Amino acid sequence: MTWSNWAGTAKATPQRVHRPRSTVEIAEVVAGVADAGRRVRAWGSGHSFTAIAAADSDALDLTAWTGIERADLENQQVTVRSGTTLRTLNAALDALGLAMTNLGDIDAQTIAGAISTGTHG
Numbered sequence: 001m002t003w004s005n006w007a008g009t010a011k012a013t014p015q016r017v018h019r020p021r022s023t024v025e026i027a028e029v030v031a032g033v034a035d036a037g038r039r040v041r042a043w044g045s046g047h048s049f050t051a052i053a054a055a056d057s058d059a060l061d062l063t064a065w066t067g068i069e070r071a072d073l074e075n076q077q078v079t080v081r082s083g084t085t086l087r088t089l090n091a092a093l094d095a096l097g098l099a100m101t102n103l104g105d106i107d108a109q110t111i112a113g114a115i116s117t118g119t120h121g
């Protein structure tokens with residue numbers, strides 16, 4: 001398959017795409033790829049304008065690794081699976097009476113992609 005970022009400025013043809021559904025499966029993918037001497041790169045939503053999410057060997061598709069794992073309402077903190085999009089997270093937080101204090105101008109990014117690149121408003 002051919003992967004492309006949102007802007008169409010970066011393309012890649014990963015040899016393998018892994019779609020884990022649990023931390024155990026994620027660990028198995030990473031260990032297996034490392035044992036084979038290859039490299040794995042996690043995909044967010046592909047909204048970075050550079051090629052930082054481009055994977056030529058193994059890609060980690062985390063679209064099945066989403067949602068809030070834990071919520072600490074007293075301290076207003078949540079633990080979120082890395083493939084969760086900001087759009088999904090905003091709705092889940094709203095249901096808990098919480099919200100993020102700072103957002104960019106779109107909500108398509110994953111939480112891991114946003115944190116990795118310092119996405120801000």
Ligand SMILES: Cc1cc2nc3c(=O)[nH]c(=O)nc-3n(C[C@H](O)[C@H](O)[C@H](O)COP(=O)(O)OP(=O)(O)OC[C@H]3O[C@@H](n4cnc5c(N)ncnc54)[C@H](O)[C@@H]3O)c2cc1C
Pocket residue numbers: 006007041042043044045046047048049052053062082083103104105106108109110111112113114116117118119120121
């Ligand atoms: C239309 C548009 C509007 C935007 N507006 C803003 C804005 O207002 N403010 C702003 O700051 N930025 C903005 N951006 C930039 C965007 O927020 C960042 O590029 C963000 O990283 C995109 O998140 P993503 O999920 O698409 O990550 P990707 O681009 O897919 O990945 C980014 C990096 O994170 C890594 N990564 C992703 N998931 C994981 C994971 N689970 N574990 C480890 N590493 C991971 C990837 O390997 C890659 O290195 C905008 C981009 C677009 C296209």
